Amino acid sequence: MEQPSRRIQPKHWLLAVVHLGSLVPLARFGWLAWQGQLGFNPVETALRASGRTAVLLLLLSLAITPLRKILNLAIVQPLRKPLGLYSALYAGLHFAAFAAWDYGLDLGLIWLEFTQKPFLLLGLGALVILVVLALTSTRGWQKRLRSGWRWLQRSVYLAAVLAVAHYLLAVKGDLFTLQGDYTRPLLAAGALLLLFLLRLPGLQGWLQDRLRRE
Ligand code: HEM
Numbered sequence: 093m094e095q096p097s098r099r100i101q102p103k104h105w106l107l108a109v110v111h112l113g114s115l116v117p118l119a120r121f122g123w124l125a126w127q128g129q130l131g132f133n134p135v136e137t138a139l140r141a142s143g144r145t146a147v148l149l150l151l152l153s154l155a156i157t158p159l160r161k162i163l164n165l166a167i168v169q170p171l172r173k174p175l176g177l178y179s180a181l182y183a184g185l186h187f188a189a190f191a192a193w194d195y196g197l198d199l200g201l202i203w204l205e206f207t208q209k210p211f212l213l214l215g216l217g218a219l220v221i222l223v224v225l226a227l228t229s230t231r232g233w234q235k236r237l238r239s240g241w242r243w244l245q246r247s248v249y250l251a252a253v254l255a256v257a258h259y260l261l262a263v264k265g266d267l268f269t270l271q272g273d274y275t276r277p278l279l280a281a282g283a284l285l286l287l288f289l290l291r292l293p294g295l296q297g298w299l300q301d302r303l304r305r306e
Contacts, residue, residue, distance in 0.1 A: 114178035117145040135194045142186035149179035158290035162299045180226040211261035214254045221251035
C-alpha cells in the first residue's frame, strides 16, 4: 500500500513564502523605526515604503493568472488572493501614514490636499477598489454576488492603472520631459502594460506553444 506522503505540499510552502515575504517590508520598517533609523523625514519614508510595497504586491497578484496559464503552473493560483490582500493592507497603511501621521487627521487640511493634488484622487480611487475587493473576497460574498463577483474582481486592473498613474504623478519632476526620478514608476508602468498584453489570448497561445516546443 502506498504510504501517505509526509512532505509538505508545495502549495503550503509557496503560501508560507508569500506570507513571510509580504510581511518582511512591514517588519523591516518596524525594525528601522525601533532603531530610530527612518531618516530625516520618517513620514516620507513610511509613505514611500508602504506605497511601493502595495504596488509591487498588486502587480505580483496580477501576474499569477498569466503565469498559471502560460507556464501551466496551477500551483501558483492560490497565491493570487493573499498577494491582493497584502497589497490592500499596505495601501491602507499608506493612507493611514498620510492621514493620521502626516496630517494628524485634520479633515480640513486633508480635503485641501485632495483638491490641490489630483494624483491623490487617483490613489484614493485605487485604495477604495482594493479595500472593496478585500472585503468582498470571502466565499460568502462570492455566493451572494454570484456572477457579479467575477466582474467586481476584474476592477483590480482599474485599481492597478490608478495606482501606477498615482505613482508616476507622485514623482517631483516633469512627466513629459521625464526630468525627475521616474525609473521605478516607469518600470511599474511597463510591468502593468506587459500584464495587459499577456491577457491577449493570441499572445498567450503563442507563448504556450513556444514553451511546449522547447
Ligand atoms: C487616498 C489614498 C492615497 C493617498 C492619500 C496617498 C498619498 C500619497 C502621497 C502624499 C505620496 C507622496 C509621498 C512622497 O512625498 O514622496 C504618495 C506616493 C505614493 N503612493 Fe500613494 N496615496 C494613496 C493611495 C495609494 C495607493 C492605493 C497606492 C498603491 C496601491 C499608492 C502608492 C504610492 C506610491 C508607489 C507612491 C510613490 C512612492 C515613492 O515616492 O517611491 N498610493 N502617496
